[in-house]
Amino acid sequence: MRDLNEMREFARSYTEAWCSHDPGRVAAHFAPGGTIAVNGGQPTGAEDVARSFMDAFPDIEVLMDDVVARDEVVEYHWTFTGTSTGPGGTGQPVRISGVEEWTLGEDGLVLESQGRFDQAEYERQLEHGAP
Numbered sequence: 001m002r003d004l005n006e007m008r009e010f011a012r013s014y015t016e017a018w019c020s021h022d023p024g025r026v027a028a029h030f031a032p033g034g035t036i037a038v039n040g041g042q043p044t045g046a047e048d049v050a051r052s053f054m055d056a057f058p059d060i061e062v063l064m065d066d067v068v069a070r071d072e073v074v075e076y077h078w079t080f081t082g083t084s085t086g087p088g089g090t091g092q093p094v095r096i097s098g099v100e101e102w103t104l105g106e107d108g109l110v111l112e113s114q115g116r117f118d119q120a121e122y123e124r125q126l127e128h129g130a131p
Contacts, residue, residue: 004069010108011067011076018050018062018080026050031109036100038115046113056089057082065097074102076113084126095130096122 010029017025027034027047035043054060060082068075079097084090098117105111125131 004067006108007069007074008067011064011074014076015062015064015078018060021054021058021060023047023050023054029110030113031105031107031111034110034112036113036115039117039119043112046110053080053082056084056086057094058085059083072103074104076100076102081130090126092126092129094122094125096125 014026014029017029024047027045027050030046034046036046036049037043038049057080060080063079063081065077065079066075068077077097077099079095081093081095083093096117098115100113100115102110103112
């Protein structure tokens with residue numbers, strides 16, 4: 001595993017990729033075939049996951065809250081904000097925090113990410129807006 005300073009720099013770059021609104025830039029942080037599983041769901045290609053969030057929240061902004069290395073897993077803690085104005089959107093602002101647990105390949109790219117956040121709070125905010 002790379003050292004924590006390198007992981008923080010990688011996570012900063014990943015954060016910037018999300019804020020660029022370019023799903024390809026997010027996917028560039030993943031090994032070929034790398035996946036993200038959200039809240040225990042089916043692992044899905046990183047570019048597809050990024051595109052779905054960017055489409056749903058055209059003004060998405062991601063903040064890096066922390067990076068923690070635990071054994072062979074790196075935790076990327078984040079907060080995202082955006083307004084649900086994409087197709088089928090509610091028009092409500094959302095602010096939700098979560099974490100991705102990254103398993104990295106030999107090349108330092110993400111092989112798989114297990115992401116999670118409070119689904120019930122997310123759905124509440126989609127209906128009523130962020131507090």
